[in-house]
Amino acid sequence: MPSAGETPHDPYGALRVPAFRWFIISLMAMTVGVQIQGIAVAWQLYAATNDPLALGLAGLAEVLPFLALSLPAGQWADRHDRKRLALIGIGVLVLCATLFLAMTTGLHARVSGTVRGVGSTAWSSPLVIYAVLAVSGVARAILQPARQALGTMIVPSTLYANAATWRSSTWQFASVVGPAVGGLMFAFSGPLITYAATLALLLLAFWGMSVVQVPPRVIGPAHSTDGAGILEGVRFVLRDKLVLAALSLDMFAVLFGGATALLPVFTSTVLHVSPEWLGYLRAAPAVGAVCMALVIAHQPPMKNAGRTLLFAVATWGLSIIGFALSRNVWLSCALLAMGGAVDSVSVVIRSTLLQARTPPHVMGRVMAVNSIFIGSANEIGAFESGLTARLLGAVNSVLLGGVATLMVVASMATFSPTLRRLKRLHGPDTGE
Structure with missing residues (x-):
């Protein structure tokens, strides 16, 4: 029982804030989509190379740009509109998903036909996949500090712990569901449906973030x-x-x-x-x-x-x-x-x-x-x-x-x- 004058604990307090609900929907959709895409990319890379090192290089291609740009991206999140930066990050992930889908549908063949000296298979080669993954690493670097900082603006400080709990459980749940759905979808429906589902989920994530209502904030003292x-x-x-x-x-x-x-x-x-x-x-x-x-x-x-x-x-x-x-x-x-x-x-x-x-x-x-x-x-x-x-x-x-x-x-x-x-x-x- 709460003591006199103490507000009773509400386990769903953060979820009662409309902006936080949309924030969670965006986080869930993006995390599941990225997990599904990761399964498909890993399968295709290994099938193309038959080399486990290719999978390690895929992780490296994504994490190096992320680590290199994280500090500047944190500065941007403090100097600019955090919601807009989050939308830019998710938008770039949408672009990457579109490129993976294009490689699968054969659109790359029609595009490559207009580029002299570039064969159709080059567009879906491991090097191109690594390049797209590197771009997604840049997107993650832009998105992550902006989204995390944005999360502190849409709930009162008394709900920080509750909001952190729901963010953590959402991410963990998506981490279970994403690979499972991705593996089954790739096995039974193939890469085309898998990448299309990824794109749909990332578009949902973009839309969810776009409707988050963010209170105005005062930008801190200017820094170089x-x-x-x-x-x-x-x-x-x-x-x-x-x-x-x-x-x-x-x-x-x-x-x-x-x-x-x-x-x-x-x-x-x-x-x-x-x-x-x-x-x-x-x-x-x-x-x-x-x-x-x-x-x-x-x-x-x-x-x-x-x-x-x-x-x-x-x-x-x-x-x-x-x-x-x-x-x-x-x-x-x-x-x-x-x-x-x-x-x-x-x-x-x-x-x-x-x-x-x-x-x-x-x-x-x-x-x-x-x-x-x-x-x-x-x-x-x-x-x-x-x-x-x-x-x-x-x-x-x-x-x-x-x-x-x-x-x-x-x-x-x-x-x-x-x-x-x-x-x-x-x-x-x-x-x-």
Whole structure:
């Protein structure tokens, strides 16, 4: 029961805001569409090259432009209309989906016929696919800080945690549905229908974002567009010890504790199960995350957020250690689901903390730093897992990653008392 004078907790508070509902519809449609497109591109690339390295290069082609442009894009999000930038980002993704569809329908053959020296097959070659993926990486770099900063403008600060919960659960749900739908659609309907569905979903995402009503905002003090202004988000994170500790904890947990990149190895050589179990293992963390996000949404705001965050990341490390030692596929799925559940707790706390402590005029640049922290940790973590697996074996790689995660938690609990003492995520108890 809420105490006297305290507003009762509304688990659907953020969803009662019309602008946030459209924001969520846009996020869901875009995430599912991009996931479906990723499945189709991966299948076609591997079919064309029969080389697993081609799949790695596809990820690299998209992530390098994203990392290179994230900081400037954060500056743009603070200097310009965030909704317009988000629409530009989604619009470029629509263009990329249109190009993939054109390659599939044979439109590329008619276009290439008008370009001297360019054969029809050149338009759907791996190099062209990599180029389109690089453009989509640019689109993601523009979209992500603008959309994340926009999310703080359309709900009151008291609903930040609830909004972060629904954003997280939407993204996780889309991450489960997208690959499943994409795989089935590609298998039964082929690339044409798959890319057409991607295009339709991205158009829905564009429309959903276009109808989001954004309140006017005051642009912060003018800054130059050189490195000094662009790096303001980095300086803010380095100055705010609480934000730095929360971001670092999450980054190192992802860096050391990720087992996703090695799931194919565990499926075939550790658990000795059929290939379809790979899909179940990949889906397990997202299923756990969605379930936990729904639980969080129905709970009142956290009163000991710092300790909860440390406990969540420690539990993540323990789940990874358990997964490394497990030889039962059902237990492995359960441990991955548990890891996804506590990761959802971490995401909600980190997102809410960032929104509550960041001044509006640098929100875009701070969100860009957050994207780099998490994006680079995912990519480098996959490389680290593969390298240590090559040297020490897959089981030892994941086991050591879980142990390293626990060591990071112990270090943060010892050397960051501000994080350990963090109570509420908004209001007077946000850490000072």
